[in-house]
Structure formats: C-alpha cells, structure tokens
Amino acid sequence: MNPYLSRLQAYPFERLRQLFASVTPNPAFRPISLGIGEPRHTTPELIKQAYCDAIRGPEELALASYPATAGTPALRESMVRWIQRRYGVDLSPATQVLPVNGSREALFAFAQTVIDTSRSPDQPPCVVCPNPFYQIYEGAALLAGAQPYFAPSVAARNFAVDWDSVPEAVWAQTQLLYVCSPGNPAGAVMPQQEWNKLFELSDRHGFVIASDECYSEIYFRPEAPLGALQASVAAGRTDFRNVVVFTSLSKRSNVPGMRSGFCAGDATLIKQFLLYRTYHGSAMSPVVQAASIAAWDDEAHVIENRRLYQEKFARVTPILADVLDVQLPDAGFYLWAGVDGSDTDFARDLLAQYNVTVLPGSYLAREAHGHNPGAGRIRMALVAESEECVEAAQRIRQFVLERRS
Numbered sequence: 001m002n003p004y005l006s007r008l009q010a011y012p013f014e015r016l017r018q019l020f021a022s023v024t025p026n027p028a029f030r031p032i033s034l035g036i037g038e039p040r041h042t043t044p045e046l047i048k049q050a051y052c053d054a055i056r057g058p059e060e061l062a063l064a065s066y067p068a069t070a071g072t073p074a075l076r077e078s079m080v081r082w083i084q085r086r087y088g089v090d091l092s093p094a095t096q097v098l099p100v101n102g103s104r105e106a107l108f109a110f111a112q113t114v115i116d117t118s119r120s121p122d123q124p125p126c127v128v129c130p131n132p133f134y135q136i137y138e139g140a141a142l143l144a145g146a147q148p149y150f151a152p153s154v155a156a157r158n159f160a161v162d163w164d165s166v167p168e169a170v171w172a173q174t175q176l177l178y179v180c181s182p183g184n185p186a187g188a189v190m191p192q193q194e195w196n197k198l199f200e201l202s203d204r205h206g207f208v209i210a211s212d213e214c215y216s217e218i219y220f221r222p223e224a225p226l227g228a229l230q231a232s233v234a235a236g237r238t239d240f241r242n243v244v245v246f247t248s249l250s251k252r253s254n255v256p257g258m259r260s261g262f263c264a265g266d267a268t269l270i271k272q273f274l275l276y277r278t279y280h281g282s283a284m285s286p287v288v289q290a291a292s293i294a295a296w297d298d299e300a301h302v303i304e305n306r307r308l309y310q311e312k313f314a315r316v317t318p319i320l321a322d323v324l325d326v327q328l329p330d331a332g333f334y335l336w337a338g339v340d341g342s343d344t345d346f347a348r349d350l351l352a353q354y355n356v357t358v359l360p361g362s363y364l365a366r367e368a369h370g371h372n373p374g375a376g377r378i379r380m381a382l383v384a385e386s387e388e389c390v391e392a393a394q395r396i397r398q399f400v401l402e403r404r405s
Contacts, residue, residue, distance in 0.1 A: 040254075054291065131365050149170050229264065244264065251333070
C-alpha cells in the first residue's frame with residue numbers, strides 16, 4: 001500500500017459520525033442539518049433542460065464516444081467568457097483554461113502534478129495552507145509526499161491568514177500554496193494588498209499558488225469578491241505565472257451532483273496539468289459539458305441564488321448574534337460561530353436536545369503553533385430553505401440560553 005495513506009486523518013464527516021454514534025436525537029423535533037456544505041436550492045431549469053437535450057441529441061455527441069480531457073472548444077470558450085464578464089480578465093480558451101470534474105478532485109490532483117520531491121531529497125517540500133481549511137489541501141499534500149504547513153489565522157480578522165508569521169525557512173521549502181478566498185469556513189475575502197504579498201513571495205521562492213474560489217458568487221457586500229486572476233492583472237502579472245484558480249458550478253448554480261468546474265491561469269501549468277489528467281482519466285462527460293455551457297453562459301440564476309442566501313443570512317444572523325460569537329461573513333454560505341466551552345460537546349448536545357446538526361470547528365483545523373484555531377467554534381451551513389434555517393437558528397438560540405441558565 002502507499003505508505004502516505006497512513007498519514008491521512010479521518011474526514012470531518014466521518015469524525016462527526018463517530019461523535020454522534022451514541023446520540024439519540026430528540027424525536028420531538030424534526031431533524032435539521034446545518035453540517036454539510038451541500039447546496040440545496042433548486043437546480044435551474046435551463047441547466048436541466050440543456051442536460052436533457054444533450055442526452056437526447058446525436059449519439060456521438062452524448063454517450064457513444066470518449067470525450068477529450070481538454071473538453072470541447074465551446075465549453076472552454078463559455079468558461080473564458082464568464083471570466084471576462086466576472087473579472088474583466090481575458091484568457092485563451094486553448095491554453096489557459098481546463099474543465100475539471102468539480103474543484104475538489106482538481107485541487108487534489110493539482111498537487112500531484114506540481115510537487116517535486118526530488119528537489120530536496122533530505123527534506124520534504126512544504127505545502128502551505130490556511131488553518132482552518134478545506135481538508136483536501138492536507139490530503140493532497142501528504143499523498144504527493146509533501147509536508148503540510150498550517151499558517152496561523154487571526155480570529156479578530158475573520159480568521160484571515162497571517163502570512164507574515166510564516167517563517168522564511170518555510171517559504172524557502174514551499175512548492176505549493178493553497179489559498180481559499182472567500183474562505184471556508186469563515187468567509188474572509190483576500191484584498192489586493194494580501195494578493196500582492198503572496199505574488200512577491202511566489203516570485204521570490206518559486207512556489208505555485210492554487211486559489212480555491214468556489215464560493216466566489218455567494219457574497220453579502222456590494223462589491224464581488226476579488227479573484228486571483230483579477231488581482232494578478234492589477235499587479236501587472238498578466239502572464240499569471242505560477243497562479244492557477246479553481247472554481248465550480250456546485251455552489252454558483254446548485255449542481256453539486258453534476259461535478260463540473262474549471263481551472264485557469266498560467267498556461268505552462270495548465271499544459272502540464274492537462275498531461276497529468278489525460279493519464280488520470282479525468283474527461284468530463286459531453287452531457288455534463290453541454291449543461292455546463294448553459295450554466296456558465298447565464299447569470300440570472302446566479303443573481304437569484306445569491307439573493308436567496310442574502311435574505312437567509314439577514315434573517316438568521318440576528319437570531320444568533322446575541323447568544324453566540326457570530327457575524328455576517330464577507331461571502332460563502334457558512335456561519336462560523338464561537339461557543340462557550342467544547343465545540344464537540346456543543347454539537348453533540350445540540351443534536352441530542354434539539355435535533356440540529358452542526359460541525360465542530362476543531363474538525364476543520366489542525367493543532368498547530370500550540371493550538372487548534374477551530375476549537376470552541378462551530379460551522380453552520382445555511383444551505384437549506386430559509387424557513388428551515390430560521391427554525392434551526394431559533395432552536396440553537398434556545399439551546400444556548402438553556403445552557404447558560
């Protein structure tokens with residue numbers, strides 16, 4: 001067996017299952033889950049129609065032929081059109097964008113492409129990532145033979161990463177940096193100044209920046225979140241050297257089951273990633289490609305989706321704000337709340353007493369630099385319909401008040 005497999009930790013939802021194994025939820029309440037970040041708004045009809053039309057279309061365009069790993073020119077063109085509309089950035093559909101089967105598998109596979117363990121045989125390369133973080137970053141680093149380095153976060157700045165605290169010796173060994181903006185779970189958005197710092201570090205040390213931007217279209221402020229390609233252009237780095245962004249239709253268009261997204265940026269890296277994916281067998285179904293074109297080319301459903309989240313957060317946040325340490329995030333669909341005492345006890349007792357599932361924050365972070373930055377916090381995914389989220393918030397509020405009495 002691959003010896004690196006033994007270094008992987010249990011995924012947060014497996015740990016949650018173990019935590020709840022002995023819990024009997026209160027049957028007086030219907031179950032409400034805020035635990036998993038799985039979009040549950042209705043999939044737009046235009047996407048479903050495009051999917052059905054494609055599967056009923058000419059057989060050679062649907063299921064009877066092997067699809068190309070690079071996708072069709074029409075799909076890549078729709079992706080670069082969206083990038084231009086959203087970020088004002090022009091890319092080549094032939095060399096600077098690549099379809100992927102959801103951002104999760106691509107974020108993992110990308111590390112296997114760019115990590116070179118032969119460069120320093122006596123010391124494993126570093127992969128720097130936020131903490132708390134999306135667990136794929138750690139697994140990707142470990143299975144590529146690298147050592148994850150969990151950069152400290154600043155709670156007072158909505159758990160933004162404190163890049164200045166990363167030692168120069170770590171940057172010198174770094175080959176890959178994962179960033180997530182808007183962040184999971186706290187929803188912080190990186191400003192231009194922060195991107196400039198990372199670009200300068202990348203130029204100095206030669207590491208690659210993988211920017212996870214799958215929450216970019218769910219935001220609560222007037223201005224849309226800044227993306228890595230947009231920040232690169234603003235910094236005069238129009239070749240996007242050592243920068244690749246990853247995004248997905250899952251959250252933007254409510255199609256997590258379709259497994260569709262793309263990566264874009266540095267043409268040299270995209271070329272090598274395409275080579276890797278050709279051997280990996282990562283081609284997207286032509287039917288999914290057709291539905292994806294319909295999704296990327298339409299913005300009306302995205303605006304409506306964002307409005308639903310804005311309305312939901314506007315209703316839920318005030319219910320919890322005076323009983324938990326919580327505030328409206330910059331973006332994303334999570335509330336990242338501080339609780340009194342143990343986050344695992346909070347989650348377990350909440351399920352037992354009020355049949356509401358939340359995810360302990362410590363499961364989304366690692367013990368590093370003397371503490372686990374997710375400890376004492378919970379993540380609530382406001383993915384259900386508005387009334388269900390409001391009901392869950394009211395139960396959580398009552399639970400907290402009873403704990404205090």
